[in-house]
Amino acid sequence: MKLAPLHLLLTQASIVFGAVAPSEKVWEPPRLDYRDLLSSIGPDSVVNDVESKIKDALLTGIGVLSITNAIPQSRKNDLYDAMIACYSSSDTAKEVFYPDGTKRSTWAAPASSSLTTCDELSKVANPVRKQVGEVVSYVALLMEALLVKQGHKVVFPAASARDGVEGYSLRELFSEGEQLDHFHIYSNTESSSGSKKAELKTIDWHTDYGFALAFLPGHIMIEDDSYTRKYTPSKGFFIQLPDGSTQEVSFTEEDDVVILLGDGVAHIKDAIKNDVDIYLRAVPHAFVMPDIGNRDALRMWYGRMMLFPLDAIHPTLHQSFGSVQMAMNADPSYHLSTQHEGRTGYPLGCSSLQALSPRLLADETMNCTSDQFMCWHTCFNNTEDLSPDVCQSRNLELACVSNIDGTLWDGETHGKEFEPACISPADETLTEEVTDSAENATIVPSATPNPDEAMSSTSKNTNEATSGSAKASNLHQSVFTVIVGWILFLAL
Structure with a gap:
């Protein structure tokens, strides 16, 4: 079976996700000086407009706040220099190619762990990572205080007792939840061209998995003839405002840490009612x-x-987030059996009801077991209705195919339409009707990556992924692996 031509895939993606309309308009993010943020906390807090800025930016619909004067530019430059050193001297980064020809190289680690893939980056990044954590902690503390003032004591109960505490407060969701750090370098390739860039977005419209993203705005590095590096704020970051309009965000040198709310805030809204x-x-x-x-x-x-x-x-499913995620990983149709506000189906990390399956980006340590089948970076459990033996008994073969056009998964391409199905080995056509049809495709915004958003730099045989080691039994490790995969290519 031949893969669908790239232009066809890109056409399908543009139909679902639309395009960034050319615009000369730029939008300045709401800004809060880090020094004012610190002065508003503690017994000697200074009366200022910090609370109103946080409320206007994060609690009343915009969903974006930029913190200034938090990280010296020299420290950010040192971080970028270390990233370039790793990029130039090692092959430890995970690489993804986008439809416009852009290549992204990524190093990632849990916020609580050091980067092990590049020592130089690990040493320089730690102070920046620590400072980002402190900024987020202070913002969360004030968000919680504002909600309490308005009579909302947001508490997520815990599955097990936490030293006698009834659950997680909003501030503790930020401090105790899973946190993942990603370092990206975007670069041009031979396939990057002006015509492609004029027609395609590098990363299409989406909303991020998780309830918040804290990031340093992108910076462009240009080296002059004397090999002197210059870092300047990058253009090309677009957001959709509450009124539905789209704007390019204008970041400056003073924007140090930007907080952007993600799909997980839907669950906080459920708790607030x-x-x-x-x-x-x-x-x-x-x-x-x-x-x-x-x-x-x-x-x-x-x-x-x-x-x-x-x-x-979870405030509506009344199960732990870890249990729900594991259930979805074992059975991607799990969410369809749940009920929420009279409707069938409730997503784990999304702000709207939609078809959702857990997807993860395969890494060097992830393999499916003998009773599972790999399809778009997910280990699907074999069932009585669908397994290699079931397909073979009908003179068919189990394969990972697109429910849109029946194309075969190449082992790397990202697209939520790929699912296991029995196909005919003779003409390699799809014989089973797949439940997640194109009519159920997620419309903007999406918590899952848009179809064909990224293509890996290499193509591996799917069968390699199906032969692997024993399935991990540790809940935390399994769920964390799933989440890491989702996040690796969602962040900008």
Whole structure:
């Protein structure tokens, strides 16, 4: 079976996700000085407008806040220099190629762990990572204080007792939840061209998995003839405002840490219930690699994704987030059996009801067991209705195919339409009707990557992924692996 031509896949993606309309408009993010943030906390707090800025930016619908004067530019430059050193001297980064020809190289680690893939980056990154954690902690503390003032004591019960505490407060969701750090370098390739960049976005419209993302705005590195590096704020980051309009965000040198709300805020809204004064909004955003006429230019980006603690209880499903995620990993149709507000199906990390299956980006340590089948970076359990033996008994073969056009998964391409199905070995056509049809495709915004958003640099045989080691039994490790995969290519 031949893979669908790239132009066909891109056409399908554009139909579902739309495009960033050319615009000369730029949007300045709400800004809060880190020094004012610190002065508003503690017994000697100074009366200022910090609370109103946080409320306006994060609790009433915008969903974006930039913290200034938090990280010296020299420290950010040192971080970018270390990233380039790793990029130039090692092959430890995970690489993804996007439809516009942009290549992204990534180093990732839990926020609580050191980067083990590049020592130079690990040493320089630690102070920045620590500072980002402190900024997020202080913002969360004030968000919680504002909610309490308005009569909302947000508490997510825990599956097990936590030193006698009834559950997680909003501040503790930030401090105790899973946090993932990602360091990205975006670069041009031979396939990058002006015509492609004019027609395609590097990363299409989406909202991020997790309830918040804290990131350093992207910076472009250009080297002059004397090999002197210059880092300048990158263009090409677009958001959708509450009124539905799209704007390019104008970041400057003073924007140190930007907080962007993600799909997980839907669950915080569920805990708050109805309140006309509180509107937590996941922010749809997209990214276009700037075309600055220098093929050697690099775009640097660092961000931290914040996720719910695994033992926090989901406010509507009344199970732990870890248990729900594991159930979805074992059976991607699990969410369809749940009930929420009279409707069937409730997503784990999304702000709207939609078809959702757990997907993860395969890494060097992840393999499916003998009773599972790998399809789009997910280990699907064999069932009585669908397994290699079931397909073979009908003179068919089990394969990972697209429910849109029946194309065969290449082992790397990302697309939520890929699912296991029995196909005919003779003509390699799809014989089974797949439940997640194109009509159920997620419309903007999406918590899962858009189809064909990224293509890996290499193509591996799917069968290699199905032969592997024993399935991990540890809940935390399994769920964390799933989450890491989801996040690796969602962040900008």
